[in-house]
Amino acid sequence: MTITPREDGRADDQLRPIKITRNWLDHAAGSVLVEFGKTRVLCVASASEGVPRWRKGSGLGWVTAEYAMLPGSTHTRSDRESVKGRVGGRTHEISRLVGRSLRAVIDYQAMGENTIQLDCDVLQADGGTRTAAITGAYVALADACASLGVMETLTGSVAAVSVGIIDGVPRLDLPYVEDVRAETDMNVVMTGAGSYVEVQGTAEGAAFDRRELDALLTLAEQGCADLTRLQREALAGG
Amino acid sequence: MTITPREDGRADDQLRPIKITRNWLDHAAGSVLVEFGKTRVLCVASASEGVPRWRKGSGLGWVTAEYAMLPGSTHTRSDRESVKGRVGGRTHEISRLVGRSLRAVIDYQAMGENTIQLDCDVLQADGGTRTAAITGAYVALADACASLGVMETLTGSVAAVSVGIIDGVPRLDLPYVEDVRAETDMNVVMTGAGSYVEVQGTAEGAAFDRRELDALLTLAEQGCADLTRLQREALAGG
Amino acid sequence: MTITPREDGRADDQLRPIKITRNWLDHAAGSVLVEFGKTRVLCVASASEGVPRWRKGSGLGWVTAEYAMLPGSTHTRSDRESVKGRVGGRTHEISRLVGRSLRAVIDYQAMGENTIQLDCDVLQADGGTRTAAITGAYVALADACASLGVMETLTGSVAAVSVGIIDGVPRLDLPYVEDVRAETDMNVVMTGAGSYVEVQGTAEGAAFDRRELDALLTLAEQGCADLTRLQREALAGG
Amino acid sequence: MTITPREDGRADDQLRPIKITRNWLDHAAGSVLVEFGKTRVLCVASASEGVPRWRKGSGLGWVTAEYAMLPGSTHTRSDRESVKGRVGGRTHEISRLVGRSLRAVIDYQAMGENTIQLDCDVLQADGGTRTAAITGAYVALADACASLGVMETLTGSVAAVSVGIIDGVPRLDLPYVEDVRAETDMNVVMTGAGSYVEVQGTAEGAAFDRRELDALLTLAEQGCADLTRLQREALAGG
């Protein structure tokens, strides 16, 4: 198997240029435009009083998320889910993942019976949209907590990155062209403290062995550590 | 009735600061971020071969549009229509208006049996989102036609602006705070040549008389002329 | 351009034969069969205690409307929206227009926290269904207010008419055959006192100029005045 | 148990005043306004070339029906199914019943690969809407077959009537006030030749015995015979 170098010239363990722009909107409690290379996701945090019905009277808060792609965000236009009248399986799956990831660093008690909703809308998609969404949503969430004066709600930070095996070589942060060619594809969500929140690995072509799995996890750990640092710098820069 | 000056200090016949950023995305045939003050709309033009079934074999092309608001674009978060499972009446109405407005300057014959789809997604809403959408969508459409080498498809340009009567005074390009207070609210779509494509005037409070209607039309004519100039400058600057 | 006379022999500024039949049903608070030529719309007003949730506790009433076409009302059968599972854009748009038009002559305070719902169902469509719906719905609404003993809820009357330019000539109250040929098509809603409630003009083919717009408005003013007189006669005849 | 006479003074085996108005609309292949007392149903037959996909190439035609109630047709307004986004169980059930009933007298071979769609819309509901719908739809269908020149498609006629037991007494053609009080409720569809097409009997309160069932069937047979005669007279009168 010939190994072709990455199209964008990156090292295998290198992130794409990452850009985190806070307060991208004027009204929202927290709003972040996060860019992983050409992938651009707008992450908006909205706070509201009260919690969903099944949680009322518990004294606990709630954090939830919705992910979606704009029709023009993909290379070929994709149909609008509102027009189709139903949310697709992939959208559902990623919305649930983003919510679960953020809830890993939430102290519901400290929130009181309030809800923070994260909306992650992909403006341009070039691979890694769900990991960019998680990484940006955390920053929007932190801004919302700060503006609401409830920073103690956050027990840590979360970031996420994709890794995959292309031509037998493990690589970090796959753009679309690599994503479609990957034999194995894994999304890893980690806390700023270096623990795992979520690991989702899928054999796209051939099944993968334990050694490959280990290599991918090691690569992802480093990528998440880098993203954690970039999140901190962004939040410090406010 | 005391007349309060405009909160943003503008003259009654003055547009908000208008910004038209072309090629805002990397892949799309045409993509424009249009800003009318704090209102920000992303307009993306996607071209595809073929036309809807009812038009097949006619030799004619088709142009259509979809308008939507991101959940976090409004002061208070609005529910996602994909999650509600149906497109709301207002969304439908505006999508139809945008499509109709653009079709006023299309030569279907020149297009051949191809379709251009305009997606206008409101990233931040502060009044006048539909008029910003039309104004920006035209520029995205022009870029798409240029990139497809079919500029002869366009028989002219279109721009749109809102006008309204606040405290008895006709004003141009209403932001949200004025929009909610307006007694009468009108959206006007005009060609670059100064003809009307669409006039939609609504008495929000009291009904209005012919004299008021005339004053609003005159104001809108001037606003559309200004927007036409800004569109031309943006397209020349590419 | 050769100007062909109207198929039904009317003068350009003449309404079709208008027929307003009150109490067309036995149970409803108000029920009117309105006919503009072959266009027949059944307008039913139903009163209920209470208001929508967002209005509760305000002390104010609410008036709303739904418009729909029976499948067999059109020349070629149109699919039932209940079967398609969604209300189409045109239906949404007209329902909203009818509601808005009626609300222009309502004193919510005088209603108390009650709701009147207008249902306008097109039994046969031959152009001008929305204007017939508004004109008939007002009469049904007046009957409902009378039967509920709250006539002071009505601060005036509303009527609506379509106007358009065919072969360069402005004409009043277009039947289907003229509607499809119209270069410009405008629906105008006016109060009995002669003020504008809604103006919706659309260039179907070529854009129109200010002079044409003025001619259409003048024609519509006269048509609405005629309809207002016919509404009064119908209500007096009860 | 005291037996109260019928509110409208009818004998127990007497139909309400039946009125069948043909060609109630101007365009449709067949259109009938059928009245069973205050119950009024508009039945419209629309013909189209072709058959549903699963029947293509069979050389056989198809007849289908849709039943619906206008929101204002009931004593208390009922919500519009298009707005609810789904057709209710009762509506589905009756639409299927009407279609099945009409198909009992169709020679598909004689139709060729064409479809006739019957739309039965209840304008005013006062009990027996489904039986009125079937009875009127047959007349509209006959008119459609005549206008299409395919009368040989009809192998007979169908009519339907409701019967029920009130205070222990079997009665024919129940209006709403009787329907809600009936212990047993049965709808019977019969051919003009006196055979059964459909029998649907339901114990609303107590279960019923074979003797009661027999009495109801005998009553229904006579009612259907009367309706068959009225259908013939209406069709002769055209």
Next chain:
Amino acid sequence: MTITPREDGRADDQLRPIKITRNWLDHAAGSVLVEFGKTRVLCVASASEGVPRWRKGSGLGWVTAEYAMLPGSTHTRSDRESVKGRVGGRTHEISRLVGRSLRAVIDYQAMGENTIQLDCDVLQADGGTRTAAITGAYVALADACASLGVMETLTGSVAAVSVGIIDGVPRLDLPYVEDVRAETDMNVVMTGAGSYVEVQGTAEGAAFDRRELDALLTLAEQGCADLTRLQREALAGG
């Protein structure tokens, strides 16, 4: 017409082998796997406190049912209604029939404001799924009432069977191969005391006469009596 004997060798008035397995699941208040030959339906009764909104404060309970077919239950796989996004007419119709049948033997007063929901899911379909569902659901309902200690809620039992005319011969309990060939098809629901709860007869091919109807009713009475005995034995065996 040649009369072919039944494929499975049964006499015309003989049921298929009937099997009623109680407590088929571990958690449910009542759960029954009922088999009519190869037709297998899982009937589960779930109890919950409270009643639907329209019944609150009445002091009365409620019993309702939902019927559905698993996609793989039919000879050719049928699409999943959850995926299609809407419940079909046939499903609606049968769900309503099952609920109505069970409610015929319920004393709502004795239940108090509680709800029992019956879910009848067809695991394998070979004709008579709705009658098997009713027959099994009654047993699951009885088990639920027993486990809730409210046996007085049941005022009797219900069972159901299909009958039909094949080649001119009335037959009991039709499997799929007979069902598709039946000229007339009837479902009969009866109480254990031998009264009728529901009679639904449909002419699939030719209309049927009173004599045939009588023969079918007699056959069904005997089949329901047999099923009632089998239900009692099953419940005694617990």
Next chain:
Amino acid sequence: MTITPREDGRADDQLRPIKITRNWLDHAAGSVLVEFGKTRVLCVASASEGVPRWRKGSGLGWVTAEYAMLPGSTHTRSDRESVKGRVGGRTHEISRLVGRSLRAVIDYQAMGENTIQLDCDVLQADGGTRTAAITGAYVALADACASLGVMETLTGSVAAVSVGIIDGVPRLDLPYVEDVRAETDMNVVMTGAGSYVEVQGTAEGAAFDRRELDALLTLAEQGCADLTRLQREALAGG
């Protein structure tokens, strides 16, 4: 932290009693009732000619899956997704997982342009429904391939198991009572040859570290090996 032994007395690395019953239905190409303790899933494979539109003409086959839970399968009845009118996020997610897992051992070329659809319906849920579904669906798929005479379509086998950390201890094959208490929950899909197809680990409470992740993977490897042996025995037993 006190470690409580498993309620069902199993060792931490022991599967629940596993039962795989083939040919559970009479008609289907493959049908398996799989039981992991009290969890019972019916897996049915249906074959059909042709492939989805986007795959036509490729010469390649397709395998897809749908997962669903019966309303009565859970401790507290869950609403039917067909009635809610939409498939929930969890259902979507698991359906996609099952399909992806099976496709890992398919040679599309060998299938030709045919489709096999797997339906996995949970009859009783007690934890691990998705892993039982995958394990059972593979056996149903193998039976379908055998009956179609295309065993070469299968390039291997797949099985799946859940693992989790409860009170700090890694455990295999969690029932519901353990699942709700697990700090970390992981589903692992492996081929019979011992390679990974899918790894999905989620921190339910605290995030987990690399050492815990490794322990879970080792446990899952052994569990999948055991399941693979049981699948082989079941298939040999046919």
